[in-house]
Amino acid sequence: MHHPGPPRFLHVGESVELAPRNPDMSAAFVWRIVDQPAESSVTIGDGAVVHLAPDVPGIYRVELDAPDDVHTQTVRAFPDPRREERFSVAADEVDGDLDGVDHAAVIGQFNDFTMGMHRAERTGEGDRSSEHARADGNAGDEWSLDVALPPGTHEAIFAFDDEFEPHATSEVTVEGAGRPRVRLDGQREDDEIVVTATADAAPDGSVPSVEFHLDDRDALTRDAVTADGETLRAPVDVLPKLSRVHAVAVAERHSIADTLTIHIEQTDERTRTVSFDRPADPPAWVCDATIYEIFVREFAGDTVDTTFAAIERRVPYLESLGVDAVWLTPVCESPTRHGYHITDLFDTATDLGTREEFASLVDRLHDAGIRVLFDLVINHTSRDHPAFQLQRAGVPEYADHYERVPTAQDTTGVDWAGDDAPGHYFTWSRIPSLNYDSLAVRDWMLDVVDEWAPLVDGFRCDVAWGVPHGFWKEVRERLKARDEAFLLLDETVPRDAAFRENEFDVHYDTDLYAALREIGIGDASASSLFDALDDSRRHGYPDEALHMRYVENHDEDRYATDCDDGSLRPAAAATFTLPGVPMIYYGQERGVPTDRGTMRWYDGDADLTKFHRRLVTLRNEYPAFRAPGVEPVACDIHTGDPDRVVAYERGTADERLVVVLNFDSDPAIVAPDRAVEQTDLFGGSVRNGNGIRVDNIAVLPTSDQG
Incomplete structure (x- = not known):
């Protein structure tokens, strides 16, 4: 079906791209605006992929004339908060x-x-x-x-x-309010379904109202439901097999939308069974997972080249760490060692091995209970990709495959063929951006998604912020229809909660990353990590959103190289003891000093490796670390720098743990302001008089549990 998807939500001053799904290159697609606010004079362009830029707040309805049907899509525009x-x-x-x-x-x-x-x-x-x-x-x-x-x-x-x-x-x-948040839940009450929206005010914001929106793809119509405040009701007997309800919280700003799916099954002539699901929520397995990123071509060591077979022989090491998922940097054909300049999106790199050898590595990791995340690069290709070469050489079939910008905007210094230049981000002139206004490109990239998804367990999506939201929504529905456990991890830098709206399961946490760096170099107090956690709420992420917590990756300098001696251990411990999904970047645990340096196998830091193994084990052993919520804990600092020490409580109804982190090179003697047990569960600290000696981390059960 070519229906363009769910309702879209934005503010005046933004533009939304609208495109048919499952693109057919031979078909004709025509868009038109069929309803808009009386004050609006906005129009919509020609072409299969169009952009709508609302000029006043209100509801806009557009129609797509496609080969399979005439489809309606709702676009809700809110006031411009800028x-x-x-x-x-x-x-x-x-x-x-x-x-x-x-x-x-x-x-x-x-x-x-x-x-x-x-x-x-x-x-x-x-x-x-x-x-x-x-x-x-x-x-x-x-x-x-x-x-x-x-x-x-x-x-x-x-x-x-x-x-x-x-x-x-x-x-x-x-100055101003952050974004409010909303969550949808459903239940059956006698002969009705009841959808409840729980709206949460933004920091510095007023109490929001709630708007409900139905999905234009479904048979459920507005006259069949009753919406009153934060509740929507509908008789069970009018519901089709599938209905999707969307809600947005509205105050000074609007929230990202939440979605609830309602399924009806006719079990016999008189009985209709109702079930609900929340399609934006992440798969359960990742909530307890630890991710390990491998920068592929530096993993085997300094005297041998990395291949899939070489990584496969080192899987026992990954097993020993206890990680749950491995993220492999790109494995497609590329002339670069980092692999992000891809010249063939459908085959593995010659130097790494064959497609069969890649499949063997995946099978070996699966045998070890480790899932595999494929680095999906679909924002750009190498400029040595044949498609880009053909576009610049004027081959008509490739004319729209890459973004084009006026030569006046070009900053590369390259004498590009033609009277324009390719679009790209930063100074990335060697990796031109693909043009998602092209149906051919959308079809091509969906083929890439379909090529690799059956082999792996998830995608880490490179430059996710460079690909249109509508395309990611299509990719998510496509993948989740096949396997609800498939994972989507975004690289969105800096963070943007819009990618949580039925797009990605796990999100880069650039705020905590930056805070830990500032703490490590001594430019911020250890307690500033609480401000970084609060940023998630200000951005508008719901509580159930999952964030990848990390201290380094292949795009960043090594933490221990940039920061004060001794601060890597507490920083890494923060990523494992705060809510979220911890990630270890290969070599972080071995003392590799450069961001893409060769893995230190024979001369690595054994104590640091042991420390990371203990972090993984600790998180797996204690459900408190996988529970939501963080409660700051005040401490008396008998010895040490108060600005370098932070403590917080984590836990469930049955288990409460106090974590103390010391970012200083010297030990601290710390007394939390609540009763704690004598035993440090991490094993790295000892009681000293009226306090606890903390070298880098102490984990203390509260003494008032059960």
Whole structure:
């Protein structure tokens, strides 16, 4: 079916892409707006994939004329929460020579890190106009850019003369409410189904109201249901086999939508069985999982090349760590060691081995009880991919496969063929972005998804923020229809709760990552990790959302290399003892000093490896660490730096544990403000007088349990 999918929710000032699902390259697709607010003058373009940019708040209904039917889709636009703010960088804040520099490319989440889209001009003191600065010969003292931003803290990178050497960052905080949240639950009451929305106010926000929306794909219509406040009701006998109810919480801002699916089964002439499910929730297995990332080509060691067979022979090590899932960096054909410049999306890399050898590795990991996450790279390809070469060479069939930007926006310095340039993020000119306005590209990438999904247990999705939301929603439904346990992990940097809306199961936690770095280098107190956890709520993630907690990955410097001695252990312990899904980056546990360095097998840090094994075991042994909720615990610090110590309580109704982390190189003597048992479950600390000696982590049961 070509129906474009569920209702879409956005605010004025945003644009939503609309596309037929299961694209048919030979078919004709026509869009039209059939209903919109009276004050709206917005129109919709031609083509199979279109973009709707609401100009006033309200409900817009569009129709897609497709070969199989005429399909309706609802788009709900909310008021624009943004206001104009200024990013600025002064000359004395830049570490580098700025002689002759007169402009900077400015990138950030507000423009998807696209170089050349926004440029700041150098301006003189007392007058912000670049014309004035040039007219009076003023050397200039700052670069600035005004941009509309929603409430929250935002960062922009100023790349001078469109290069990252030198560069500087600017941060602004927009006051205002975060995003509210909503959760849907359902039950049967006699001859009715009752859907209840639990709305949660945002930090600094007012109590939200709730809007219910039905799914345009289903036979359930608005006149068959009754919505009153936070409750929706419908008679069981009017319900079709499948109904989807969506809800949004609305206050100063709108929440991401939650979805409840209602299934009706006719067991006999008089009996209709009702069941409910929450399609956005992650599979149960990942809630208890530990992920291990392998940077593939550096895993085997420094005297042999890594192959699938070489990794397979090292699976006993992964078993010994106790990890539940392995994320392999890209294994498709690529000329690079990191593998993200892919030249063939349908086959394994020649240097790593054959498709059969990859399948053998997956089977061996499955035999060990370890799931496999495939690194799905569908935002871009290598510019050496035949499809990109054919596009730049003017082959008509490939004309729309990659994004095109005006040459005036290009910052690469490459003399591109033609009168335009390829779209890309950052300075990634070697990996041009695919064009999802093309049905051919959507069909191609769905084929890639279908090619690898049957072999593995999940996808880690590279540059997830660069692929349209509508496409990810289609991918999720496609995969979950085959296997509800299939996992989708997003790389969304920085975090964006919109990717939780029926798209991804687990999300990068860039806030905790950054906080642990700041703690490690001594620029923030250990208690700042609580602020990072609170950011999840401000962003609008529901409590049931899962976040991947990590201290390093293949895109970041090693934690122990950047931070103070001794801080890696408590930082890693935080990722295992806070709610979420902990991830170990290969070599983190062996003391590898560089971000993509060779795995240290024979000369690794044995004590550090033992420490990580103990973290995995601890999390598996105690359900408290897999429960929701974190309660800060105050401590008396008898010896040590109070800013380097943090404590919190985790637990269930039957088990409460206090975790104390010490980020200092020297031991701390700590007394939590609640009664705790004498025994440290981690085994690394001893009682010292009236306190507990904490080298890096102590785990203490509360003494008032049951």
